[in-house]
Amino acid sequence: MNRKPHVRRRAAVKPTDRRPGLGFLPRLVCLATRLLSALTLVSALAGSVVAAASTVGYAAPTPDPNAPPTPTVTSLDQVVNNIRAWLFGILLAVATLFLTIGGLRLMWANGDPGEAEKGKAALKSAAIGYCLALLAPLIVTIVGSWVA
Numbered sequence: 001m002n003r004k005p006h007v008r009r010r011a012a013v014k015p016t017d018r019r020p021g022l023g024f025l026p027r028l029v030c031l032a033t034r035l036l037s038a039l040t041l042v043s044a045l046a047g048s049v050v051a052a053a054s055t056v057g058y059a060a061p062t063p064d065p066n067a068p069p070t071p072t073v074t075s076l077d078q079v080v081n082n083i084r085a086w087l088f089g090i091l092l093a094v095a096t097l098f099l100t101i102g103g104l105r106l107m108w109a110n111g112d113p114g115e116a117e118k119g120k121a122a123l124k125s126a127a128i129g130y131c132l133a134l135l136a137p138l139i140v141t142i143v144g145s146w147v148a
Contacts, residue, residue, distance in 0.1 A: 080140055091129055102125070103123070106119035
């Protein structure tokens, strides 16, 4: 008997079963989100390695209980610089969080317009956060001039 080999046919895919393709901007946001997450993980690991390596067990001299305490901040400029650094870091962290959330929402929207709008709103919040982080030195300088 001469039989033809069995050919498996693919099942017909309904148009509703396919996930719609991502456009250029969502793909770019998805890539940036993944890259930012990887960079955050690498920097956290590097920071922990450096912190672990720098804690060498040297004996510190015992402080004199009768000595006056040494001030850690000697001027208003140092206080303003410390506030500026903290403000910049917090705004940068929150903006990065919103960028990640917005990218994930856009990536997993699956054609849901409500979820896509939430993702776009999170990306707008991230952009505002990054702009405020860049303006943090100016804002702190203005407030410092009011105080001084």
